[in-house]
Amino acid sequence: MKRRSSFYRDVMSGVSHFIPFIVAGGMLISFAFLFDASNAGTATFGATNAFSAWLLNIGGIAMGLMLPILAGYIAFSIADRPGLLAGMLAGMLAKNGGSGFLGAIAGGFAAGYIIKLLKTATKGLPLSFEGAKTLIIFPVLGVLLTGLVMIGVNFVVVPINTVLNSLLQNLNEGSAVVLGAVIGAMLAFDMGGPVNKVAYLFAVASLTGNAGITVPSIAMGAAGCSGMTISTSCFLATILFPKKFSQQLKDSGKAALIMGLSYIGEGAIPFAIEHPKEVIPSIMTGAAVAGGLSGFLKLTLTAPIGGVFTLPLTSNVLLYLLCFVIGTLVSTFMMGTMLKEYVEEENLDEES
Amino acid sequence: MKKIIAVASCPAGIAHTYLAAESLEKAGKKCGYLVKVETEGAGGTSNKLTKEDITEAVAVIVAADTNVPVERFRGKPVLFISTGDAIRSAAKCIQLIEDGKVDIY
Numbered sequence: 253m254k255r256r257s258s259f260y261r262d263v264m265s266g267v268s269h270f271i272p273f274i275v276a277g278g279m280l281i282s283f284a285f286l287f288d289a290s291n292a293g294t295a296t297f298g299a300t301n302a303f304s305a306w307l308l309n310i311g312g313i314a315m316g317l318m319l320p321i322l323a324g325y326i327a328f329s330i331a332d333r334p335g336l337l338a339g340m341l342a343g344m345l346a347k348n349g350g351s352g353f354l355g356a357i358a359g360g361f362a363a364g365y366i367i368k369l370l371k372t373a374t375k376g377l378p379l380s381f382e383g384a385k386t387l388i389i390f391p392v393l394g395v396l397l398t399g400l401v402m403i404g405v406n407f408v409v410v411p412i413n414t415v416l417n418s419l420l421q422n423l424n425e426g427s428a429v430v431l432g433a434v435i436g437a438m439l440a441f442d443m444g445g446p447v448n449k450v451a452y453l454f455a456v457a458s459l460t461g462n463a464g465i466t467v468p469s470i471a472m473g474a475a476g477c478s479g480m481t482i483s484t485s486c487f488l489a490t491i492l493f494p495k496k497f498s499q500q501l502k503d504s505g506k507a508a509l510i511m512g513l514s515y516i517g518e519g520a521i522p523f524a525i526e527h528p529k530e531v532i533p534s535i536m537t538g539a540a541v542a543g544g545l546s547g548f549l550k551l552t553l554t555a556p557i558g559g560v561f562t563l564p565l566t567s568n569v570l571l572y573l574l575c576f577v578i579g580t581l582v583s584t585f586m587m588g589t590m591l592k593e594y595v596e597e598e599n600l601d602e603e604s
Numbered sequence: 605m606k607k608i609i610a611v612a613s614c615p616a617g618i619a620h621t622y623l624a625a626e627s628l629e630k631a632g633k634k635c636g637y638l639v640k641v642e643t644e645g646a647g648g649t650s651n652k653l654t655k656e657d658i659t660e661a662v663a664v665i666v667a668a669d670t671n672v673p674v675e676r677f678r679g680k681p682v683l684f685i686s687t688g689d690a691i692r693s694a695a696k697c698i699q700l701i702e703d704g705k706v707d708i709y
Contacts, residue, residue, distance in 0.1 A: 255684035256669055264615040265670040271616060272646070329671040444616055445688060446669070518619030525623070525691065 260446065265329035266360055267449060270322040274456075277315025278555040278562050284308035285564040318556075319343040319353070323360035330364025331371065334386060338363035338394035342402055349406035352413055352460025353453065358405050363398045370394060413460050420458055420471055425548055428470055432547025435471060436478030436539035436579070441532070443482060443517040443524060451475065456556045468552035468567060476515065476558025476566070477551065477575045478543035482535050483519025484512030484576075485583030489591075492584060496591040501526060515559030527591060534586035542579025546572065608632055608701065609657050610641040610665035613672050614687045617646030624667045624690035631694035635702065644672055663701040664709075665690070674709070682709035 256264075284298045284307035291300040299305040320343035327339025342359030346352060351359075370393055374385050423431065438451035455475035461467030490497050490505035497505070504522040511519030524531045551572050555562040566572040610628050614620035625641035632639030640661075642653045653676075658664075664682040666674060667690035674682065683697055683706045690697065700706055 254686075254689075255666075256686050258671075261669065261671045268613075268615045268617055268646070268670050442688070444614075444619060449615060516616070516618065518616060521619050521623060 256446075262326050262329040262361070262364070263357060264446075264449070266322045266324075266326035266357070267453070269325040270318045273314050273318040273321055274556045277311050277313075277318065278557040278565075280307050280311025281315065282555060282562045282564045284311060289564070315556075316347070319347040319356040322353070323356040323363065326357065326360025327364035327367065330361065331367035334371070334390040334394065335364045335367045337391055338367055338398040341395050342398050342405075345399065345402040346406065346409075349402065349410070350413070350460070351406045351409035353457040354412060354460075355402075355405050355409040358409060359398070359402055362401045362405065363394070366397045366401065367394050370397075413457075416458060417461055417467065420469060423470065423547075425550075428547035428550060429544045430547075431471060432474030432478070433540040433544035435474045436481075436541070436543025437536045439475060439479050439517060439543075440482045440520075440535040440539035443520045443535075448517060452479075459554070459556055466554060468554045470547055470550055470552050472556065472558075473551040473553040473566065473572070474543035474546045476553040476555075476562065477546040477572055478539040478579060479515050479517055479558045480512055480560075480576050481538045481542045481579040481583055482512060482517040483508040485535060485538050485580045485587065486520045486523045486531070487512060488580060488584040489523075489587040493588040493591065496588065496594050497523075498526070498594055513560045515557055515562075530587060530590040534583045534590065537586055538579045538581075538583025540579075541582045542575045545575040545578060549575070551575065605636065605638045607638045607640065607657070607661045608663050608665065608698070609653050609661040610639060610667060610690075611644065611653070611672050611674075612641055612687060612690065613644035613668040613670050615669055617644070620669070620687040620691065621645045624687040624694075627691045627694040628665060628667065628697070631698050634695070635698045637698065644668075644670075663706055665697055665701075677709050680709060681706040 284304045288298050288300050288304040291297050298308050320340040323343030323346065324336050324340035327335035339360045342363040343356045346355030346359045367390060370390055374389060435451045435455060439448050441447045452475060455471040458469040458471040459466050487505045487509035490502045494502065501523060508519030520535055549571050552567040553562065553565055555565040563569050612621045612624040621643050625643050628641055629639045640657055642649060642651050658676060664677045664680050666672060666682060666684050667687050669687055683700060685697060
């Protein structure tokens, strides 16, 4: 047992705050395309009618806030309250400058440590300067210095994004299968834990194209498709193999279905705790199959979150669903085969 | 009854946080401790630790994958772990506290 590294905790503080922005933004944008399905392929797809245009607008605004929030809360985690402004500025500059997620994460750290440095540098000032410090020095100097550092961050990170993108776009079938399978297996491995978040953030980072525009990504396609199988397969296993689960897990199964379809891997946790040796290999295999298939078919997703709500943003809805179903079935039947019949435990505690 | 206080927080704030809290409460109860866990999830902070809680507690467990405010625990024995550790090995955490193997923060 040990404490997570401070780097990890800082990034996760940012991630935990930006997840709702992605979910809301991603879903509303998908809805906009859903309500404008008849105009698919035209230049105004997603905004042809007033209702779609409105959804696209508010969804886009929610989504547009995600990089400032990510960077802002990384900096907040490092430097406390004064870090928020400098961090959000860094995220906005990463967004406008085209360095995207990687730029926002780097910028959040830069902003946090700049403020921390300013705090140390002004420690000697008399107490009467306390107000000036928090009202003027930290915000103004913090923004200036962060702005300067972000010029460098964008300069370095934009080419990295370009390389990452061209690599992903030019993957041959074989490598795409491996990439998709690895992403799927990592997502399922700890169901929302650190390994899962590494794979997820990699896929999200691959959405940033040249000049910061969002591009379709096969890494995100594989992540979106395989991520749904994790909780969903646990639900399906409780339906197809009811004798192998306790009543408590059967109840958890219902929640797992909703979570799975909404791209939340955490629904599988109660199952993995009860039967780790059977459940974890099963969900990893199924997710790897779904991710690998999705990679093989070069399916892409343009939203930073999977689940049924972003289906309209995939390159081929039917094939994407097919990969999801196959992966889910693989996990479910592996669980069904590996698990033993559930026997009600006798309550030894109360007998004595 | 002796009291242990804890804070739990994970990145998504929907599952690990609450499972960790439950696991710590259960393990504590078994060893005769009253465990109060503050959860910092996606819905905000609940079961917030008060000043009295902190004063009364014999030890603190911080089961967090994000940064949580810990300055308030200055001077107490504080055990820093991940939410995963709390879910899997809560009993071991309580044992460490009973053995006095937790450092003062």
